[in-house]
Every structure is written in C-alpha cells, then in structure tokens.
Amino acid sequence: MAAIKGGKVRKEQTFHCHGEAKRKDIRTASKTISRKSTFWNRKNNQKKKDNTLHRHAIRSELRRALNTDSGTTNTSMGAVLQGTAAVRETFVGGRGVIRTAKRVRDITKQVKHYKMLHPKEKLLQVNFRKRQLKVLGKDQKKQLVKGGIGLTKEFGKNTKEAIVASLDSSGTTNTGAGSIHMTVRATEVTVDTIRTGKKVYKTAKRIREFHQKSKAKKKAAKVAASKLQQGTKRKLWKVAGDAVKNVLMRQPVVIAAILTGGILFSLLISVMASSTFSMATMNFILMDEKTAAKYQVEMQKLEDSFQKKINDYQKKPGYDDVRIDYMCESGELKPNWAELLAIMAVEFEQDLSFLPEEQRRMSELFNMMNVIKTRTEHFFCSGCCTCGQSALHCHGNHVRLIVEVYAYGMDEIPLNLDEDEMEWARNLATSDLSDLFPAICPPNETIPPEILADLIANAPSSCVTREEIRQTALSLVGRVKYFWGGKSAAGWNKSWGKSVKVTSPGDSTTGTYQPYGLDCSGFTDWVYKTAGVGNLLSGGSAHQWNVSYPISEKDLQVGDLVFKQPPGTGKNHVGIYVGKNESGKKFYCHCAWTQGVTVDSYKGFKYFRRPYVKFDEPKGKGL
Structure with missing residues (x-):
C-alpha cells in the first residue's frame, strides 16, 4: 500500500508475521543453547580445578610424610609404587577376567543346550549362534568397557585410602603390597586357566567335527562295501548260472540231485576255482x-x-x-x-x-x-x-x-x-518258465532237429542274396515314417507321406490322420517283396514269427529277423539284421515308432529267427 505524507509518497514496510515469529524462536533457542553450553563449560572447568586441587593435596601429604620419617617413607613409598602398579595390572586383568568369564559362561550354556538338540537342530543352532555372537559381541564390549571404567573409579578410591593408610604404618603398606602381589598372581592364574579352557573348548570342537566327518566317511564306506558285495554276489550268480547250465545240458539227473541235496555252494566254489567257465550271463531263473x-x-x-x-x-x-x-x-x-x-x-x-x-x-x-x-x-x-x-x-x-x-x-x-x-x-x-510255472507260462518254441532240417530242406529257393536284402532295407532309411497298420506293395509307394486316416485297431493313433508310411512288420514284408523273395512275410509280426525258426544270436546272418517278444505278450516289434561293425556291434534296420525307418543297435530285440527261405548266398558281409 502507498500513503501521501508531506507531499511525498513513501512505501510502508510489510512484515510477514509467521517468518518473523520463526526468526525470534531461532534466536531464542540459540541463546538458550549458548547459555547451557557456557554453564556446562564452567562446570567442567570447576571439576578440573577440583581434581587438580585434590592431586596437589595428595602430593603435599606425601611431602609432609617424607619430612617426618625418611626411612619409613622410603620403604612405604616403594611399597606404594609397587602396589599402585600391581593395582593397575589387576584392573586391566580384572576387565579381561570379567569378559572371558562371561564368554565362558555363555559358551557353557550353549554347549548344554546344544547337547540336548536333535542333530539337524544342532546344525541350525550352530549357524544361528555364530551369527548371534557376531552381533552381540559389540554390545557386550561396550557394556564391559563401561563396567570397567566404573570398577576403575571404585578401585581408585580404595587405592587412595590404602596409600593414606600406608603413610601411617609401613607394615600395613607392606602387607597391602603383598596382598596386591597375591592378587596379581591369582589373576594371572585365572587368566591362564581361562586360556586353557578356550583351548580345551576349541579342541573339543575339532574332535566333534572330526567325529562327524569320520561318521560320514564310515557311512559312505559302508554303502560302497554293500554295493561291492552286491556286485560280487551278482557276478557269482552269473558264473554259477553258466556252470549250472553247462552241467544241466550234459547231466540233468546229476544236477537235479545236487540241487535237491543242497550242495549248490560247493558247486559255486568249484566253478570259481575252474578256469574253463566264463562270466557269461545265464539265461534261466534259479528257483526251487x-x-x-x-x-x-x-x-x-x-x-x-x-x-x-x-x-x-x-x-x-x-x-x-x-x-x-x-x-x-x-x-x-x-x-x-x-x-x-x-x-x-x-x-x-x-x-x-x-x-x-x-x-x-x-x-x-x-x-x-x-x-x-x-x-x-x-x-x-x-x-x-x-x-x-x-x-x-x-x-x-x-x-x-x-x-x-x-x-x-x-x-x-x-x-x-x-x-x-x-x-x-x-x-x-528268454528263458523257458514252463517247468517252474506250467499253469501260466507256455513252453518256448522247440522244433525237433529232424523236423527243422526237413523244413529248411523244403524251403523255397530264391536267387536273392542276403546283400540285396540289406541294400533294399537301407534304401528307405530316413525316407518313410511309421504308420500303424501300414503295408505296401513292392517298390516305391507314391502315397507315402500323405495324410491318411489310421483304420487298424490297437493303437493310440487309430482314428486319427497321420502321414502314410509303414509299420514294423510292413517294412520287413516290403523289403523281402522288393528284393524279390516274394510274399513270404506278408502279414503281421505274429505271422512272420510263425514262418521263421529260432536261432542263437551268434548265428545271426544278414537278412534274419529280430523280434522284441513273442506274439500275444504285448505290442511286438520286428526288424532285419543288417550286420555288425569292426568292433562286433550289431546293427538292425527297422521302422521305429518315432523315427520311421532307421538303423541302430536297439537293445530290445531279444529273439532271433530265420525265415524259411534259401538265399543265393549263405552269408552276407558285415556292415
């Protein structure tokens, strides 16, 4: 606002009330702080003066005592100086004793509590206590320092009184000095005892850790020994089975008597001592x-x-x-x-x-x-x-x-x-369980040698070689997918790869549309037809099982059939043996569920059979 006074215009000063009040409060507060600081400074200075006067009074009393009796004073003064040094050492040692005793007490409680816990809880408690002691150690140190200062002040007063008393009687001072020396010695012994206790606790802790490690190692060694024992026992049964099989093939009456008489252990010992038997796996189950x-x-x-x-x-x-x-x-x-x-x-x-x-x-x-x-x-x-x-x-x-x-x-x-x-x-x-379980397990297929020889002699002849069978099988590797119920005529089928509905029952894909291809038995049938053998294998895996005869694995030749299991015991699988490599690893060509036509060493083939057909060559070359 503006006002006119004396023909001149002047501006009135405007104040902000709130700002001015704050400034006044700040000035008042600063003055109060200044007065309080001055008061405390004076009080501290007065304390310093009082302490100085007190020290001067003690010194004056010492001088008067010196002037009274020089001999007594010298003796007492020496004792007092020794006593003062001893007291100082006692204070320092006392603080350490208090701290160490408290720690020993805490550790003792922890050990008692630790022994009562479960092993898993012990491990959790140890980790928790470690973290807790790290945090609480700082607070304990602060408390011990404060307590030590208070004890020092109290002992200081008592020391002053002892010094004044020593001025009156040298004997009393000497006695006090002796007591102080005894106190110092006891303190040193206490400190040594505490240090020894710490070492004992650390040693016990190391022994406990070593015991735990030894226990774990003992347990691991026990497990390893058990596995070794099982492996040894398994190998023993393998050797025994091979031996029993050989003896059984030669003298079934003798082996039956041995098993009935319970002398199998002696048989095992003789087998282990003999070098004629190998570690071959037996192929029948031992059971009374x-x-x-x-x-x-x-x-x-x-x-x-x-x-x-x-x-x-x-x-x-x-x-x-x-x-x-x-x-x-x-x-x-x-x-x-x-x-x-x-x-x-x-x-x-x-x-x-x-x-x-x-x-x-x-x-x-x-x-x-x-x-x-x-x-x-x-x-x-x-x-x-x-x-x-x-x-x-x-x-x-x-x-x-x-x-x-x-x-x-x-x-x-x-x-x-x-x-x-x-x-x-x-x-x-592949063992024959019909002797052990005649009501459930049918006997394995056995063809008398004379009948088998007659069937092989009357088998149809073919100008196809086994090598041609292998090359025909390998021609579809990676080119045709698996299709449940897929069959085909000889030669390449233009429908392969096209989406076709699965109509054959017995599979999870039945009723769905899949890329057309071959199933396992359809693949073996296609190979034999395309190679020129004819319709010998036209049908499913059960039919192909019936038009072939069993052979051993070591007698396999290129073109022979391999089966996963006998018909009627699950979803079967069939393939064609195509040879082996230099290391003796056998390979089979088959139409697998996920891959289609492939070549691998599928471990599931356990039954080996040869179709009733005469090839132009008796054997094919290895793969």
Missing part, C-alpha cells in the same frame, strides 16, 4: 519248486485281478456302449511273466524266496507293465443298431466308453538297473 509254487499262485491272483478290472468296465453304468481295445496287433494280451520275473531275479540277485518285499515288488512291476486307460467317445446313431442298443433306443446321441489295455516290456518302463543288469535281465527273459 516250493518257491515256484508260491509265485505261481500269486501270479495267477494278479492276472485274475487284472482281468476282473477289465470285465468290471464292461458293466460300468452311465454309458451306451463299452469297447475294449487291446493295444497290440493280435487283439489279445497276456502278462509277460518272463520279463517280469527276469527283472525280479536281477533286482534280488537270483535269491527269490517269496518274501513280503518280493511280493510288493512283483505287484509294482505288474502294475507298471500292465496298464488300463479309459476315454469317452460321443457318437450319433441313426438306427443301425451298431451301438449295442435295441432298435427302439438306437436312434440319437450316445456315449461310448473305450477301455484301452496296454502291455509294456522291460525296455518301456523305468527301472533302476545299469546297462549290464539290463543285459542280464534280457537274457533271463
């Missing part, structure tokens, strides 16, 4: 008749229970139709007891005695190898009565329950076996 009878009853129970589950699905309400699909080529499935017992024999190292753990493991393996899966299907029926309903209820929408029954082999389920153990199990799976 009583144990076999118990196993047969349990196997029959599992098989009946599995079949009952399938039958129960057929009576399940809520569906218009129920269809049972056996997921294999033949349309029927039986449990593969040979492979199941082979796994059992390897896992229990040929020591089967029908214990509870063996029964549980057999049930687990059976459930892994025989699986039932279900799914539903919605369809419309127009009165054709194909849905299983009467003509009055046929027309309309329906729901069908599809029950799929799968049978898996040992190479298709998860097993905790290494490669050597799996090879052993594969060899055992």
Whole structure:
C-alpha cells in the first residue's frame, strides 16, 4: 500500500508475521543453547580445578610424610609404587577376567543346550549362534568397557585410602603390597586357566567335527562295501548260472540231485576255482519248486485281478456302449511273466524266496507293465443298431466308453538297473518258465532237429542274396515314417507321406490322420517283396514269427529277423539284421515308432529267427 505524507509518497514496510515469529524462536533457542553450553563449560572447568586441587593435596601429604620419617617413607613409598602398579595390572586383568568369564559362561550354556538338540537342530543352532555372537559381541564390549571404567573409579578410591593408610604404618603398606602381589598372581592364574579352557573348548570342537566327518566317511564306506558285495554276489550268480547250465545240458539227473541235496555252494566254489567257465550271463531263473509254487499262485491272483478290472468296465453304468481295445496287433494280451520275473531275479540277485518285499515288488512291476486307460467317445446313431442298443433306443446321441489295455516290456518302463543288469535281465527273459510255472507260462518254441532240417530242406529257393536284402532295407532309411497298420506293395509307394486316416485297431493313433508310411512288420514284408523273395512275410509280426525258426544270436546272418517278444505278450516289434561293425556291434534296420525307418543297435530285440527261405548266398558281409 502507498500513503501521501508531506507531499511525498513513501512505501510502508510489510512484515510477514509467521517468518518473523520463526526468526525470534531461532534466536531464542540459540541463546538458550549458548547459555547451557557456557554453564556446562564452567562446570567442567570447576571439576578440573577440583581434581587438580585434590592431586596437589595428595602430593603435599606425601611431602609432609617424607619430612617426618625418611626411612619409613622410603620403604612405604616403594611399597606404594609397587602396589599402585600391581593395582593397575589387576584392573586391566580384572576387565579381561570379567569378559572371558562371561564368554565362558555363555559358551557353557550353549554347549548344554546344544547337547540336548536333535542333530539337524544342532546344525541350525550352530549357524544361528555364530551369527548371534557376531552381533552381540559389540554390545557386550561396550557394556564391559563401561563396567570397567566404573570398577576403575571404585578401585581408585580404595587405592587412595590404602596409600593414606600406608603413610601411617609401613607394615600395613607392606602387607597391602603383598596382598596386591597375591592378587596379581591369582589373576594371572585365572587368566591362564581361562586360556586353557578356550583351548580345551576349541579342541573339543575339532574332535566333534572330526567325529562327524569320520561318521560320514564310515557311512559312505559302508554303502560302497554293500554295493561291492552286491556286485560280487551278482557276478557269482552269473558264473554259477553258466556252470549250472553247462552241467544241466550234459547231466540233468546229476544236477537235479545236487540241487535237491543242497550242495549248490560247493558247486559255486568249484566253478570259481575252474578256469574253463566264463562270466557269461545265464539265461534261466534259479528257483526251487516250493518257491515256484508260491509265485505261481500269486501270479495267477494278479492276472485274475487284472482281468476282473477289465470285465468290471464292461458293466460300468452311465454309458451306451463299452469297447475294449487291446493295444497290440493280435487283439489279445497276456502278462509277460518272463520279463517280469527276469527283472525280479536281477533286482534280488537270483535269491527269490517269496518274501513280503518280493511280493510288493512283483505287484509294482505288474502294475507298471500292465496298464488300463479309459476315454469317452460321443457318437450319433441313426438306427443301425451298431451301438449295442435295441432298435427302439438306437436312434440319437450316445456315449461310448473305450477301455484301452496296454502291455509294456522291460525296455518301456523305468527301472533302476545299469546297462549290464539290463543285459542280464534280457537274457533271463528268454528263458523257458514252463517247468517252474506250467499253469501260466507256455513252453518256448522247440522244433525237433529232424523236423527243422526237413523244413529248411523244403524251403523255397530264391536267387536273392542276403546283400540285396540289406541294400533294399537301407534304401528307405530316413525316407518313410511309421504308420500303424501300414503295408505296401513292392517298390516305391507314391502315397507315402500323405495324410491318411489310421483304420487298424490297437493303437493310440487309430482314428486319427497321420502321414502314410509303414509299420514294423510292413517294412520287413516290403523289403523281402522288393528284393524279390516274394510274399513270404506278408502279414503281421505274429505271422512272420510263425514262418521263421529260432536261432542263437551268434548265428545271426544278414537278412534274419529280430523280434522284441513273442506274439500275444504285448505290442511286438520286428526288424532285419543288417550286420555288425569292426568292433562286433550289431546293427538292425527297422521302422521305429518315432523315427520311421532307421538303423541302430536297439537293445530290445531279444529273439532271433530265420525265415524259411534259401538265399543265393549263405552269408552276407558285415556292415
């Protein structure tokens, strides 16, 4: 605002009230702080003056004592100086004693608490205490320093009184000095004891850690020894099996008497001492008749229970139709007891005695190898009565329950076996179990030598060589995919690779559209037809099994057939042997599920057979 005064215009000063009030408060506060600081400075200065006067008073008293009696004073003064030094050392040592004693006390409590804990809780407590002591150590140091200062002040007062008393009597001063020396000595002993206690605690801790490490090493050594023992036992059974097999082939009556008499151990010792027997894996399961009878009853129970589950699905309400699909080529499935017992024999190292753990493991393996899966299907029926309903209820929408029954082999389920153990199990799976379990396991195919010779002599002749079979099989590698139920005429098929609906039952792809190709038996049939042998293998894997005869693995020749398992025990697989490399590794050409036509050393082929046909060459060259 502006005002007119004396013909002149002047501006009035404007103040901000709040700003001025703050400035006044700041000035008042600063003055108050200045007054307080002056007060405390004066007080501190007065304390300093008082302390100085006190020291001067002590010195004057000492001088008067010196003038009174020089001899007594000299003696007392020396004692006082020694006593003062000793007291100072006692204070320093006392602080250390207090700190160390407190730490020893805490450690003792921790050790008592630690002994009462569980091993896992001990480890957690140790780690927690380590972190806690790091944090609490600083606070304890501060408290000890403060306490030490207070003790020093108290001992200082007592020392002054002792010095004044020593001026009156030299004997008293000497006695006090002696007491001080004894105190110093006791303090030194206490400190040494605490140091020794620390060393003992550290040593005990190291011993405890060493004991724990030794315990862990002992446990690891025990596990390693157990594995070594199992491996040795497994090798022993392999050697024994080879020996028993050789003796059994030569003198079955003698070996039966040996087994009945329980002298198998002496047989094993003689086998180990002999150098004529190799470490070859035996191909039959060792089991006495009583144990076999118990196993047969349990196997029959599992098989009946599995079949009952399938039958129960057929009576399940809520569906218009129920269809049972056996997921294999033949349309029927039986449990593969040979492979199941082979796994059992390897896992229990040929020591089967029908214990509870063996029964549980057999049930687990059976459930892994025989699986039932279900799914539903919605369809419309127009009165054709194909849905299983009467003509009055046929027309309309329906729901069908599809029950799929799968049978898996040992190479298709998860097993905790290494490669050597799996090879052993594969060899055992080819054993003849009909003698042990005649009601469940059919005998292996055996053809009398004279009949087999007659069949081979009357087999059709072919101008095709085994090498031509191999080259024809290799011509499709990487070019044709797997197609369930895929068959083809000789030569290249233009439909391969085109999307075609899968119509053959027994597979998860049935009813879907897939790139057309060949299945495993369709591939072997195509190879023989294209090479010029003819329609000998026209059919599925079961037919190809029937038009061939068994041979040993060492007698394999190029063009022979290899099978995964016998017909009726699951989804089979067949391929063609195409030779081996320089190191003796065998190779097979087959149409695999995921890869199509390929060449590899598939371990699942356990059965080797030769078709009834005469090739132009008796043997083919190695791959």
